[in-house]
Amino acid sequence: xxxxxxxxxxxxxxxxxxxxxxxxxxxxxxxxxxxxxxxxxxxxxxxxxxxxxxxxxxxxxxxxxxxxxxxxxxxxxxxxxxxxxxxxxxxxxxxxxxxxxxxxxxxxxxxxxxxxxxxxxxxxxxxxxxxxxxxxxxxxxxxxxxxxxxxxxxxxxxxxxxxxxxxxxxxxxxxxxxxxxxxxxxxxxxxxxxxxxxxxxxxxxxxxxxxxxxxxxxxxxxxxxxxxxxxxxxxxxxxxxxxxxxxxxxxxxxxxxxxxxxxxxxxxxxxxxxxxxxxxxxxxxxxxxxxxxxxxxxxxxxxxxxxxxxxxxxxxxxxxxxxxxxxxxxxxxxxxxxxxxxxxxxxxxxxxxxxxxxxxxxxxxxxxxxxxxxxxxxxxxxxxxxxxxxxxxxxxxxxxxxxxxxxxxxxxxxxxxxxxxxxxxxxxxxxxxxxxxxxxxxxxxxxxxxxxxxxxxxxxxxxxxxxxxxxxxxxxxxxxxxxxxxxxxxxxxxxxxxxxxxxxxxxxxxxxxxxxxxxxxxxxxxxxxxxxxxxxxxxxxxxxxxxxxxxxxxxxxxx
Numbered sequence: 001x002x003x004x005x006x007x008x009x010x011x012x013x014x015x016x017x018x019x020x021x022x023x024x025x026x027x028x029x030x031x032x033x034x035x036x037x038x039x040x041x042x043x044x045x046x047x048x049x050x051x052x053x054x055x056x057x058x059x060x061x062x063x064x065x066x067x068x069x070x071x072x073x074x075x076x077x078x079x080x081x082x083x084x085x086x087x088x089x090x091x092x093x094x095x096x097x098x099x100x101x102x103x104x105x106x107x108x109x110x111x112x113x114x115x116x117x118x119x120x121x122x123x124x125x126x127x128x129x130x131x132x133x134x135x136x137x138x139x140x141x142x143x144x145x146x147x148x149x150x151x152x153x154x155x156x157x158x159x160x161x162x163x164x165x166x167x168x169x170x171x172x173x174x175x176x177x178x179x180x181x182x183x184x185x186x187x188x189x190x191x192x193x194x195x196x197x198x199x200x201x202x203x204x205x206x207x208x209x210x211x212x213x214x215x216x217x218x219x220x221x222x223x224x225x226x227x228x229x230x231x232x233x234x235x236x237x238x239x240x241x242x243x244x245x246x247x248x249x250x251x252x253x254x255x256x257x258x259x260x261x262x263x264x265x266x267x268x269x270x271x272x273x274x275x276x277x278x279x280x281x282x283x284x285x286x287x288x289x290x291x292x293x294x295x296x297x298x299x300x301x302x303x304x305x306x307x308x309x310x311x312x313x314x315x316x317x318x319x320x321x322x323x324x325x326x327x328x329x330x331x332x333x334x335x336x337x338x339x340x341x342x343x344x345x346x347x348x349x350x351x352x353x354x355x356x357x358x359x360x361x362x363x364x365x366x367x368x369x370x371x372x373x374x375x376x377x378x379x380x381x382x383x384x385x386x387x388x389x390x391x392x393x394x395x396x397x398x399x400x401x402x403x404x405x406x407x408x409x410x411x412x413x414x415x416x417x418x419x420x421x422x423x424x425x426x427x428x429x430x431x432x433x434x435x436x437x438x439x440x441x442x443x444x445x446x447x448x449x450x451x452x453x454x455x456x457x458x459x460x461x462x463x464x465x466x467x468x469x470x471x472x473x474x475x476x477x478x479x480x481x482x483x484x485x486x487x488x489x490x491x492x493x494x495x496x497x498x499x500x501x502x503x504x505x506x507x508x509x510x511x512x513x514x515x516x517x518x519x520x521x522x523x524x525x526x527x528x529x530x531x532x533x534x535x536x537x538x539x540x541x542x543x544x545x546x547x548x549x550x551x552x553x554x555x556x557x558x559x
Contacts, residue, residue, distance in 0.1 A: 003045070022063060024039055025038075027041075051066060051068055052065075054066075118131055129317070131550070139297075141281030155300060159286040162263075162267065163192050163260050166543075177195060178193055178194055181193065191240070194207070200285055207243070208241065215237040219232065227259055235250045251496075282295045289310070290313065290550065298322050300319070301319050303317055361458055363459075364524055368449070368454070370450065371453060385519045387430040403432060408433065411456070417436065423456065470492060476488070488511055491510060495508065540552075
């Protein structure tokens with residue numbers, strides 16, 4: 001590995017042409033070593049046929065160095081060796097360094113596919129099943145309070161539990177940490193009865209004290225997080241006894257119980273107040289079927305929690321790796337060990353089965369009319385939306401539209417930069433100047449949105465869609481004209497008090513129709529979430545977010 005790194009250093013510094021005149025002192029400076037060690041490194045590379053070296057006699061004389069191997073090939077060799085040694089940290093670091101190299105990607109795909117998927121080994125006559133998954137989003141935290149990414153929520157859903165959970169039917173809510181619950185006639189006082197002897201990963205048993213702490217932590221948080229418009233409606237949480245909790249709402253909200261099914265409402269141990277929050281996101285403690293044994297910027301390892309109250313998972317270990325590009329390959333009929341893939345882009349899928357989770361991702365753009373600028377003019381806004389639709393029959397008043405000379409700012413998170421740039425390119429074709437700005441999901445909650453003209457969002461359409469829509473339209477109402485905002489907020493208040501889920505869907509549709517009709521909202525596209533898997537995978541089911549539920553996945557025993 002060290003010699004590979006040294007070659008890449010030399011090539012980076014001196015590889016502008018394949019053949020150069022250079023002194024050993026200059027090479028020593030590049031390598032950060034002595035003259036003697038530099039000569040030793042050169043001789044080793046010559047022996048590997050990586051370079052040719054024609055020395056000139058006398059210290060300080062220039063010698064002839066010729067590079068014989070492309071740096072991508074050396075990088076691939078280095079990473080293959082790291083993968084073989086299971087030194088995944090070094091392998092991923094190398095991949096990230098050279099992620100834009102198509103040569104490296106093509107060469108390394110087969111090696112990556114061999115690493116991922118199901119791996120079994122025998123230990124004391126017992127089969128140990130490990131599932132290795134690639135993921136393109138970098139994981140930062142699994143703390144339910146601070147999660148921003150879907151990938152983080154996916155892991156968190158296997159580490160923590162909530163009081164209730166989604167059932168097999170779309171609108172069904174069933175017991176989880178609470179085995180039963182009840183509410184009063186006003187539907188503002190909710191009482192939950194906890195299961196007995198539910199263990200946390202650190203050995204302590206769940207009690208009402210943990211539930212009270214978890215919700216107080218949410219309520220008292222000053223930051224704007226997903227679903228905060230729901231949990232900020234909680235007035236008080238009290239422990240009646242060790243197994244009973246009462247939650248008092250400020251006013252009735254029919255989305256409260258569905259909110260309790262989400263990862264945001266997961267229960268954490270009350271000891272967190274002594275531990276401190278800084279390390280909890282990377283070393284969390286929950287009651288879920290898996291516990292986090294290791295987490296860094298490249299790798300998250302989940303180990304099975306054998307005392308899970310709903311039954312032990314079949315898998316023993318799950319390794320989740322952050323890969324900086326989409327893993328794709330032509331898969332032969334002999335198959336690949338790449339067993340479970342989220343959002344696959346695969347060629348030659350003959351041996352792969354493919355199923356839909358009934359979840360979708362919708363991306364859209366909204367106009368910020370609260371910013372003083374051209375989009376506060378409904379005529380310009382209508383013209384701009386027509387341009388995005390690529391509508392050949394633009395409004396009659398197109399001729400009267402004065403295209404603004406100042407650039408329109410398009411804001412989004414880093415993951416959606418491509419969508420924002422596509423919008424900018426489309427509008428540029430119609431004479432609009434645009435500037436794209438991106439931020440992290442956390443910073444996106446700040447002033448960047450209100451400082452921009454166009455904002456690119458996404459909506460994850462899963463079983464929690466109504467919660468997401470409620471939160472989304474609360475946010476969008478900050479960007480729109482006052483009279484439209486009043487209508488949107490009026491509908492949201494009606495939705496919060498509507499017990500019939502079907503009627504709530506109709507009300508959300510009215511809001512969408514209103515925003516589209518007033519050219520405040522334009523839907524870019526909607527795509528289904530798919531999971532591809534080999535026939536050897538058993539027990540593939542989905543959680544409420546459309547992700548594979550790892551607790552049920554299993555593989556046939558080795559023969």
